[in-house]
Amino acid sequence: MKQLFLSILTIALSLSTIAQNKHNWLSFRGNAQLSGITQAELPKNPSLLWSYKTGDAIKSSPIVRNGIIYVGSNDGYLYAFNKMGELKWKFNAETSVEASPLYLDGNVYFGALDGTFYCLNAGTGEVKWKFVTEGQVSGSANWFYDKTSKQKRILFGSYDFKLYCMDAKSGKMLWEYESDNYINGAASCNGEIAMFGGCDGFLHQVDVKTGKAKYKLDIQTYIASSVALDGNHAFFGNHDGEFYCVDFQKNQVNWKKEGAISYLGSPAIAEDVVIIGAENRQVYCFDKKSGKIKWQFKTRNKIEASPVIASNAVVMASGDGRVYLLNKESGQKIWSYEIGRALIGTPAVVEGMIVVTSMDGAVYVFGEK
Numbered sequence: 135m136k137q138l139f140l141s142i143l144t145i146a147l148s149l150s151t152i153a154q155n156k157h158n159w160l161s162f163r164g165n166a167q168l169s170g171i172t173q174a175e176l177p178k179n180p181s182l183l184w185s186y187k188t189g190d191a192i193k194s195s196p197i198v199r200n201g202i203i204y205v206g207s208n209d210g211y212l213y214a215f216n217k218m219g220e221l222k223w224k225f226n227a228e229t230s231v232e233a234s235p236l237y238l239d240g241n242v243y244f245g246a247l248d249g250t251f252y253c254l255n256a257g258t259g260e261v262k263w264k265f266v267t268e269g270q271v272s273g274s275a276n277w278f279y280d281k282t283s284k285q286k287r288i289l290f291g292s293y294d295f296k297l298y299c300m301d302a303k304s305g306k307m308l309w310e311y312e313s314d315n316y317i318n319g320a321a322s323c324n325g326e327i328a329m330f331g332g333c334d335g336f337l338h339q340v341d342v343k344t345g346k347a348k349y350k351l352d353i354q355t356y357i358a359s360s361v362a363l364d365g366n367h368a369f370f371g372n373h374d375g376e377f378y379c380v381d382f383q384k385n386q387v388n389w390k391k392e393g394a395i396s397y398l399g400s401p402a403i404a405e406d407v408v409i410i411g412a413e414n415r416q417v418y419c420f421d422k423k424s425g426k427i428k429w430q431f432k433t434r435n436k437i438e439a440s441p442v443i444a445s446n447a448v449v450m451a452s453g454d455g456r457v458y459l460l461n462k463e464s465g466q467k468i469w470s471y472e473i474g475r476a477l478i479g480t481p482a483v484v485e486g487m488i489v490v491t492s493m494d495g496a497v498y499v500f501g502e503k
Contacts, residue, residue: 157484181502192491212244248270293317296313331358335353355376359371374392394414412436417430434452435453457471487499
């Protein structure tokens with residue numbers, strides 16, 4: 135009994151060191167389930183606090199850990215800024231960094247377009263380990279806690295068709311799972327399974343202990359975006375503009391909504407709704423159980439970024455060069471700011487602050503002055 139208590143305490147303490155809270159946004163979608171939600175509260179009329187220009191366009195989504203912002207750029211660097219906009223360090227990956235970084239236990243994990251995956255010291259930018267795949271890495275990394283070994287594991291996909299599982303500390307590859315085409319998005323994880331949609335048209339469900347397939351659901355077209363998990367349900371959109379709710383325990387489609395153009399971004403999930411943007415310029419809010427559209431909001435260009443559901447608003451970046459705050463209940467615009475160039479990366483949202491990146495090569499930080 136004592137041993138069981140100590141094991142549970144060890145896991146709880148381990149998870150508490152990296153748990154999402156309203157002051158941190160530690161990964162592409164905020165948590166391992168990729169649900170894109172935070173309890174952070176935002177100003178109703180944010181001001182631009184600062185911006186920083188990198189050497190090329192930015193497709194990477196930023197993350198925030200204790201006020202430090204980490205983000206990649208197509209200029210080949212991963213950057214770390216403090217909350218005042220001062221550069222702490224930058225690391226030269228020598229090729230475009232489109233993937234969002236992941237923060238875990240004092241390290242930053244990310245992949246680059248030459249197929250190299252890095253683990254850096256988050257405080258200094260020093261390389262702790264790296265691993266080379268045979269295809270570009272465009273999607274962000276994820277992680278899970280392995281109860282058997284009591285170690286943390288890193289998951290990421292590559293254009294070499296493979297999903298990799300690495301030991302977070304050593305960088306040792308533990309297993310690889312091969313799909314039939316590119317893996318573009320991040321894999322979501324609930325600690326037992328990893329799930330991703332591939333360019334092979336399948337929704338893949340992988341046992342994280344063994345790296346073996348548990349089930350493949352044929353969607354019949356590209357799934358470029360990442361899958362969000364909620365209980366035993368998976369939510370995602372595909373290249374044909376169809377949005378799905380799948381019960382992955384029963385391996386069945388609960389509902390499907392058609393009518394959009396390609397979904398490149400990932401959904402955000404709240405208690406009773408699922409919100410996502412599409413290439414037809416629309417932000418959709420679906421009822422989580424029925425799939426009925428509760429509201430829509432139209433931007434002025436296609437949407438590739440993913441929304442974030444905060445405590446008091448929905449944050450949405452668009453290809454029209456604007457970042458929006460929308461009312462969660464009605465979808466009405468609360469606030470917007472025009473940057474002027476397309477926003478492809480997903481915003482990082484923490485208490486009182488929004489961080490977005492733009493194809494003009496800059497990082498923009500909004501908050502209350």
